[in-house]
Amino acid sequence: MSWQENIDNLIRIGTFKRTDYIADDVRQYVIYAKEYLADAEKTETTRSRFLLAYEGMHSLSLAVLNRVGVRSEGSDGHRQTAFQVALMVIEVDEVRKGASTAIMGFHRTRNTITYQSPFPPMSEKVGTAAIEALKFMLAATEKFLAQYQEE
Numbered sequence: 519m520s521w522q523e524n525i526d527n528l529i530r531i532g533t534f535k536r537t538d539y540i541a542d543d544v545r546q547y548v549i550y551a552k553e554y555l556a557d558a559e560k561t562e563t564t565r566s567r568f569l570l571a572y573e574g575m576h577s578l579s580l581a582v583l584n585r586v587g588v589r590s591e592g593s594d595g596h597r598q599t600a601f602q603v604a605l606m607v608i609e610v611d612e613v614r615k616g617a618s619t620a621i622m623g624f625h626r627t628r629n630t631i632t633y634q635s636p637f638p639p640m641s642e643k644v645g646t647a648a649i650e651a652l653k654f655m656l657a658a659t660e661k662f663l664a665q666y667q668e669e
Contacts, residue, residue: 521606534583536587538587539586543584548656551574551577555571555649558570558571564639564644567645567648568624571648575601575621575624576600576601579597582662583604585662604659605622605655608662610654624647627644
């Protein structure tokens with residue numbers, strides 16, 4: 519199934535809603551992602567590094583969704599769906615096999631440390647991996663946005 523068909527299905531069931539593409543909003547989401555990345559690279563706390571990188575990835579998801587003219591309706595799982603669709607749209611698995619699975623793993627980790635349990639402390643490896651995932655997703659998003667404008 520193409521990402522367009524996937525989005526059409528999500529609109530049909532009420533998970534997504536059509537919205538206007540607003541270039542300034544897309545640019546701002548990308549700016550936020552870059553700011554989150556810069557902050558994540560500066561902070562000394564592993565948990566903060568992870569959460570900043572995660573929020574950067576989420577901002578990129580919102581940029582991609584706005585670029586293709588949809589938004590989440592805010593129902594349960596809206597962040598997960600936004601991530602899944604955005605990763606499909608920017609074709610991260612075409613560039614790096616398993617990238618979407620890794621990024622979705624960060625989403626699950628974020629939910630666990632936010633809503634379920636603060637223990638055990640986050641490892642340095644996870645914080646560093648989240649920053650690298652944000653860099654990868656940023657590059658894929660910028661490539662997509664550049665291509666999309668050419669069409």
